[in-house]
Amino acid sequence: MDLVFGWRSATLLTAAAVLVPLAFALLVTLRNRLANRTLALLILVLIGVFTPWLIGFAGFYDRWRWLTFLPVAVPLLVPAVLRFYVTALTTGALPPRWRWMLLPGLVEFAFQAVSFCLPLAAKDRWATAALPIAGPLFAFALVASFGWHVTASLRLLRRYRLSLNNAISDEGRFAARWLATALVTFAFLWSVWGVVLLWDWLWPLGYTGLMWLYLLIAAVALFLAIEGWRHATDPFPTLAMLEAAGQPTKAARDWSTQGRLWADQVAEAGWVRDPDLDITGLARRLGTNSGYLSRALNEGLGVNFSTFVNDLRCRFVVEAMEAGSSQDVLALALDAGFASKASFNRAFRAATGMTPSAYRARVSKAEKVRPSSATRRHTDRPPPTSGA
Incomplete structure (x- = not known):
């Protein structure tokens, strides 16, 4: 056959x-x-x-x-x-x-x-x-x-x-x-x-x-x-390795206050603009260890490391938009530390409740925009609980 x-x-x-x-x-x-x-x-x-x-x-x-x-x-x-x-x-x-x-x-x-x-x-x-x-x-x-x-x-x-x-x-x-x-x-x-x-x-x-x-x-x-x-x-x-880096310590501290202090320090220094930033590297820059930093973020501010960093990056993008920057939104995102457009879009929507293009259009119409809680939370108060 x-x-x-x-x-x-x-x-x-x-x-x-x-x-x-x-x-x-x-x-x-x-x-x-x-x-x-x-x-x-x-x-x-x-x-x-x-x-x-x-x-x-x-x-x-x-x-x-x-x-x-x-x-x-x-x-x-x-x-x-x-x-x-x-x-x-x-x-x-x-x-x-x-x-x-x-x-x-x-x-x-x-x-x-x-x-x-x-x-x-x-x-x-x-x-x-x-x-x-x-x-x-x-x-x-x-x-x-x-x-x-x-x-x-x-x-x-x-x-x-x-x-x-x-x-x-x-x-x-x-x-x-x-x-x-x-x-x-x-x-x-x-x-x-x-x-x-x-x-x-x-x-x-x-x-x-x-x-x-x-x-x-x-x-x-x-x-x-x-x-x-x-x-x-x-x-x-x-x-x-990830669990060791993010493992909180058991030392007694006022983690809420400590978290706000570190959030202000990170925002002022602009360290989150480094796209390769991880919890170990940020802890080193703050002069602490990853366990303390993890506890300050999780227990003190009610967020995980990713949300904390990406909210600050979104804050930089929002501030640039409201300051009248003519740069492309993606260029602003990359300058703020995001490694890709997809991760930026997800984080921005989670932080502001809007897409980046919609936020820019709102700013361009000269409306009086109050910063969302997601863009103010690292200076005013702890962030809401999110993926801790």
């Missing part, structure tokens, strides 16, 4: 041709090395998941029947390796008991490998007897595994982002948003995958009917590989 590469096989083959070089590029990237290697492994596992459909629609199984049970598709490895990637990026290490997390995938691989080695006649009989039982069991295990690992990864990411906000002024520069997007994408894939598997169990969809699921898996793999490679060298401070 001749091999036929129709649109289904061609689409999946094209995806694999893009994914393999990206996986190799991640393997040789030195920064975030452990995380990038786990991402490369995840990409290869996803390629394996849709490979049976790639070769099946091309006629491989019809031409070479001994390929039945070819042990390349191991979906149960996907959730665990995804969690490895998130954990490696945020902590610099694999999760505790990571070997046990691989066990379901290894069991699935062993089932396929042993079945693949059977003689052809025995393999046909085994497929008829075993697949109706093993298929639903592996499908249920996959759905449960996805739920467990995605939930644990989201919990870890939330902890990481809170620690970033307590120690770093611009979370966007540390690609935490990329991780959140990746996890939301996999949560969507998990829901679709689970529904399709349940549907196929109750009302079999057939080989062609399941094709759309594997096209979605290939699309998610491409998104993950391309975006993961784009963020492969982004800085990712470890969770332990």
Whole structure:
């Protein structure tokens, strides 16, 4: 029987041709090395998941029947390796008991490998007897595994982002948003995958009917590989380092008064204009330690480090606008210490309740604008509670 590469096989083959070089590029990237290697492994596992459909629609199984049970598709490895990637990026290490997390995938691989080695006649009989039982069991295990690992990864990411906000002024520069997007994408894939598997169990969809699921898996793999490679060298401070830097001390002080004093000192000195400012560097300039500064901000002023710094930066932009500066809004933002337009827009809206362009338009109409509480709070009174 001749091999036929129709649109289904061609689409999946094209995806694999893009994914393999990206996986190799991640393997040789030195920064975030452990995380990038786990991402490369995840990409290869996803390629394996849709490979049976790639070769099946091309006629491989019809031409070479001994390929039945070819042990390349191991979906149960996907959730665990995804969690490895998130954990490696945020902590610099694999999760505790990571070997046990691989066990379901290894069991699935062993089932396929042993079945693949059977003689052809025995393999046909085994497929008829075993697949109706093993298929639903592996499908249920996959759905449960996805739920467990995605939930644990989201919990870890939330902890990481809170620690970033307590120690770093611009979370966007540390690609935490990329991780959140990746996890939301996999949560969507998990829901679709689970529904399709349940549907196929109750009302079999057939080989062609399941094709759309594997096209979605290939699309998610491409998104993950391309975006993961784009963020492969982004800085990712470890969770332990962030929590140590933002850990408040237990010394008894009037943190509200101390926070206002330091806020005034920081505003006057203009230190927040440094886009690389973090809590350790600011504490050093204030002549204190990061623990004291963290407590003054969290308990004394009711804000985290990111909100404190970005509100002061917004204050500088507002003052420049009200002074009649003709500079572009983005130029004002960069001069105030913001590293990107996106982070500036988010912070400005949170601080003033308006977009930068709307605020400038309001100023240009010569209306009498009272500074918002967000732009006055570091000189008049403590800031409102926000992400402490």
